Amino acid sequence: MEAEIPIADFQQAVRNGGWCSLTVSDDPKASEGFYEATALEFSQDGQEFAPTVLYVKINSSQPDKKDLKALKRVTECRHHPSAAFDNLGVQPKDDLFVVVYDVGQANMCAIIDEDCKPKAFFDLGWPINAKRRSAPDCLAFDPLAGDDPANPSPVFLSHLDWDHWGYAYQSGRATRDARGFWKTHVTYRPGVLDRPWVMRRPSESMRLGISHAHLLFQLQNQILHDGSCALKFWPSARAQVNWGACVLFACNPALGTHDAKYLRNNLALGMLVENPLSPYYRRVLLCGDADYTSIASRYKQDLSGIVAPHHGGRVTLNSIPAPGAHTYYYRHMVFSTHEGCYSQIPSNDTVDEALRLGWRISRTDERRRCLCGHGERRNRWFSLSRASTPNCRRKCTCCCCP
Incomplete structure (x- = not known):
């Protein structure tokens, strides 16, 4: 929900340990202390409905310690074990392409073969509601097209910011149930959750929201064809995992005091994709939103490609790795961004x-x-193949193809 609440009232309400409760009403004649709020709603095609108008009152209250303990347990998912890296599908090898899909102000990358079939995803993002206008108007975009239903491509999630996983979300609408309580019924795109999702275990310091918790809950209850759970937490003792041509690694923040947003961005997963058999031994680094200072130096050597952190936003000064000396013709950095969404992104x-x-x-x-009339789009790709472009691109001039 969105509401304009005087800062003094908010500060007064959260002085009691930083917690408060909300009273929600749909009565425009609600008593004093209620503020008008809107519940944003989205249809299956991503278009907004007329917002539901509600009235919200903030109450200062001391929560029960048992409730706080339960909330912390849900947020950190301590009851859900870390997973071994098996049953993730067919490991991608040899002639591959790394695609950076045009998803507006968001991040979605894929490892595809020469026929444009996905083998793995690194993030599955979509723009946040306020930046929805940045999404391309292409009608034919389907990143799951060609996916093997018997071995669906896993999603390696860099971190839990919405613009790195929001494509999974299909719709949500605020409704009132028979008891009079307001709730939002959330649905996810068909097939998106029916695959392994690998991510770092969140910590309390990240201050996750209800949308993050809902996704984690759904993934915990999603059982795959092999009987395992879709949610697969990264083993905390592992620094890296080799998975075919992909090297997954844990990012870790530089020493210092950091806020929740920085921790969420940098206590993350990164990916290095490499093919020693490709011309000039090309290596591509996928960073998510992690600063280069949070990535170990061994993953930043001899690079021929980078998907820039934070959509080309600000990074630590003088931290960008130089391209490999042997990659003069293959040294590309891609910004997955949309001009005008943020004043500092991309950063000059x-x-x-x-x-x-x-x-x-x-x-x-x-x-x-x-040219086929689908709309506008501009996907980008890195070749780790002997071919410079995938087969589907050579057969079609449509920018819906990578």
């Missing part, structure tokens, strides 16, 4: 530093009209 400092190092910058929002 990031652009200047990357260009000085010799990176060639490409952006997903540099769109082209699809």
